[in-house]
Amino acid sequence: MSSQASNSDSSSFERLHPVVQQWVWAQGWTALRDAQERAIPALVDADQDVIIAASTAAGKTEAAFLPILTNLMNHVDPPGAVLYISPLKALINDQWGRLSHLCEQLEIPVVAWHGDVPASKKHKFLKAPNGVLLITPESLEALFVNRGSSMMGLYQNLRYVVVDELHAFIGSERGKQLQSLMQRVELVAGKTLPRVGLSATLGDMSLASEFLRPGHTHRVCVIESKSSGQNLQVQVRGYMMPPMQKLREVQIPAAETDSDTDVEEVEDESGSRHAIAAHMHKVLCGSNNLIFPNSRQEVEWYADRLRRLCEISGTPNEFLPHHGSLSKDLREDAERALKAGTPPASAVCTTTLELGIDIGNIKTVVQIGSPPSVASLRQRLGRSGRRNGEPATLRAYCQERELTDQSVLSDLLRQNLVQTIAMIRLLVSNWFEPPRAEGLHASTLVQQILSVIAQQGGASAAQLWGGLIETGTFKNISKPDFFALLKGLGEKKLIVQDSSGLMLPGEVGERLINHYEFYSAFTSDEEFRLVREGKPLGSIPVSRPLMKGQRIIFGGRRWQVLDVDIEKKVIVVKAARGGQSPQFDGLGAMVHDHVREEMRAVLSETTPCPFIDGKAQELLSEARKSFNSLGLVDQFTYGSESRTHLVTWRGDQTNDALVLMFNHIGLACESSGLALTISGSQKDVADGLAKVAALDPEDVEGLLAGVENLIKEKWDWALPRPLLMKSYASSQLNLLGAIEFAKLFATRWLHGGSAFERTTVH
Structure with missing residues (x-):
């Protein structure tokens, strides 16, 4: 963050209460940061809503609380209160220590409220509800339900509502719960309270403002500090997956597959995962780092492999796993090791360490495989390079398969690598996914x-x-x-x-x-068990529309869905015809339209990418060659008379909607991420898209008639089916985007072909 004028020259600093000023001087600060300078006049009078968006470690907490505590100190009769709402108990514990240090000289109490806090401390706050109350939405919900009659007294002196990690709420069930709770707090308090949102990652300020104060965005003052003064170091390394070894064979009826055997395959000891682990051990040992694979299973594999490499080298283990299935003690052990800094420690983790828990200085953020989203990548990268003059460092590792005559499009276009490059380019341009805020929930x-x-x-x-x-x-x-x-x-x-x-x-x-369990508005994604001929194949999370007859990918094979039992969470499958399954199976986060558009831009160019290694450059060159040879430079489709691949360069919510629409008009269709595979010739697909273009996006019941897994959210089972369908479509599908694409394609086909002109996706 670029330094501003010194405190002695700062008009904002002069507006702080003298005791708050003394605290600032005691920290040895010679200047307020950009966000802090601008937040003080916006917040000190408690007369407007404010969003403070700044990079991680830019002092957002102090930006909010220096003026808020000044207000409490300036008006002590009666004592005021602040409601601080956080998405995580761990973050509450972290902020409690930080705010307690700040409030100690001011004699303002700071109270953490969640399931691990002793009842005695909670009762003390209830008797004298003033100071700063740190709470999760679930605990706030419990207060309303269990202490409804006393809520007016609890909030009568409330002056501010602060929401930390605002981006973590927008567009989710939990976000709707939070919006409702903030409104109910104001109803009980009998007044409009200034709402303060803090975030390092906000893709669309108008959406963020609408979330914070629905229908009254003009009341929201946005303080956006984009200049961090921080350099970014990036390297993307490419790895070729070796041939797989056949370990055992399971007989499958020939009628069910193109081959008479099903092969269970695992990576050889010299495989790419081992090479990635060896490189990480070489470059990360001796420093604190965060390593993000894309699943808990991968977290465990890499943590174990890195530990073994430490044993082989005769050095203490520096690599600790961290994910939601581990016990609280094990997670906290990893957090303490990171925060201590010495001896060095690296966490192999899931999204559990993505939010703003204080884990000290991180040298490098490692991403294995394509990131879940640009917003997630930015949040992760904000953990690195917090010291003055130290760059944020990202190391990304991408695995791709050797190409064969049977290779599918995602392998031909090197989807893992190209998506990673596209996301990094969008990150550098300061774009990240806007939240999907139109969901009914x-x-x-x-x-x-x-x-x-x-x-x-x-x-x-x-x-x-x-x-x-x-x-x-x-x-x-x-x-x-x-x-x-x-x-x-x-x-x-x-x-x-x-x-x-x-x-x-x-x-x-x-x-x-x-x-x-009532107080939580959401449940974790449940996994479905895959069963073939009464024998379990394993379990997978299912986040995409699921219909009988469609094909899914699991364990390196394609399977056709025969039946879905929603109550028992069972999917009955049989082996499906088809070639090699894609390495990129699409089970992760939903990819945005703009990411796919940027991927097309990466493939359309001819210049080398400056931040990838030699192997990755070879893989990118192969992808660009495939892109050109398939004719994707100027068309959407390729294939045969019986099967057509439609490459939309749209996101998953648009593609999923197109799959439903094609099936609705009678053309069998499935999605493999980048492309839709449709039974029929290119002319059949063009005719089908003309029919899709004429569909009514309001006919949700008709379009979703065959979807088996409409129940996605906690209370969906209680909804009337028409409302359930509307709610599902509003959060999971882009029906309008699908129809707009169909109209674009149909118009161009009618005028003599499917020439692709670059369009901007909003």
């Missing part, structure tokens, strides 16, 4: 209806409509859908209505409200 509305009823001891339909929907939190829910939902909740005994019209908890609702 009707599941969370069910939870909030039950919560409000429990809080108030009953609520009328008018009160629920006014408090949850008219306020803007669930503004996309129509009145007919709302009343259909209430009727459905009654039929499922979640609510009952007394003679006066008051909604009360029903028999089932009472039981669920009193269960500790």
Whole structure:
């Protein structure tokens, strides 16, 4: 962050309370940072909403709390309170120590509130609710449900609501819960409270403002500090996966596959994973680093392999695993080792270390495989290079397969490598995915209806409509859908209505409200078990639309879905015809339209990429050669009379919508990430896209009729089917984008071909 004027010349510094100024001097600061300078006048009078967006370690917490605490110190009668909401208990614990140090001289109490905090400390705050309360959305929900009658006294002196890691909430069920809770806090407090959002990663400030104050973005002051003064060092290394060894053979009926054997394959000891681990051991030992594979299984493999390499070299182990399935003690051991700095320690981790828990100075961030998203990559990279003058360092490792006559498009175009390059280029240009904020999240509305009823001891339909929907939190829910939902909740005994019209908890609702799991608005993605002929193949998370007859990829093979049992979480499959399955199986995060467009740009160019090694450059050259030989420079399709591959260069939500639409009009279609594979000739596909272009995106029930796995969110089971379909489509699919693509293609085909002109995807 570029230094600003010294404190003695800073008009913002002069507005801080004298004791707060003394704390600043005691830290040895000679200047306030950019975000801090601008946040003080915006926040000190508690008269507007503010978003502070700045890079990691740019002092966002101090930017918010220096003026907030000044306000509390300037107006001590009655003592004021601040509600700080965080997505993680670990982050609350981290911030508690940081804010306690800041508030100690001010004699302002700082109270952490979550399941691990002793009840005695919570009761002390309830008796004198002032100072800073650090809490998760789930614990705040529990306060409403269990202490509804005392909430007015709890929040009568509240002056600010602060939301940390704002980006982690936008576009999710938990975000809808948070929006509803902030509105309910204001209703109880009897006044509009300034809302303060803190984040290092916000792709669209207008969406962030709309999230923070729905319907009133003009009230939100955005403080965006983009200049970090930090250099970025990047190297992407390419690795060729060696031929796989056949370990054992399992007979499969010849009618089910092109081959009479199914081969279970594993990597040879000289394989690319071992080479990647060896290189990491060589360059990372002796420093603190974060290593991000793309699954818990890979975390365990690399942590074990790196530990063994330390043993072989006769040095203490420096590599520790960190993911959500590990015990709290093991995770905290890794966090303490990182924070201590000596001896050196590196964590092999999932997204558990992506958010802003203080883990000290990190030298290098390692990404194995393509990142989940540009936003995620930026968040991870913000962990590196926090010391003045030290660059942020990213090392990325990409594995690709040797090409054969049977290679699929994702291998031909080196999808892992090209997507990684595209994401890094977008990161450098300061673009990252905007949140998908238009989701209905009707599941969370069910939870909030039950919560409000429990809080108030009953609520009328008018009160629920006014408090949850008219306020803007669930503004996309129509009145007919709302009343259909209430009727459905009654039929499922979640609510009952007394003679006066008051909604009360029903028999089932009472039981669920009193269960500790009620307070969470979401559940973790459940895995489906794959079964063939009664024998389990394994388990996979399923986040994409799933229909009978479609093909999926698992364990290096293609499988056709015969049946789906939603309640038992079982998918019955048989071996499917088809060539080699792609190395890039698409089970990770949904890829955005703009990322795919940038991938096409990477493939269209001829100049070398400056931040990749020699092997990666060879792989990129192969990808560009395939891109040209397939004719993808100026067309969308290639294939045969019986099967056509449609390369849309659109994101997964658009492609998934196109798959449903093609199947809806009678053309069998499946997605493999980059391309859709459609039964029929290119002329058939063109005719099909003309039909898709004429579809009504509002006909959600018709388009989603064959989807088996509509239940994605915690309370989806309680929704009427029409509302369930609308909610699913709003968060999982881009129906309008699919129809727009179909119209574009159909128009160009009608005028003499499928020439591709570069378009900007918004």
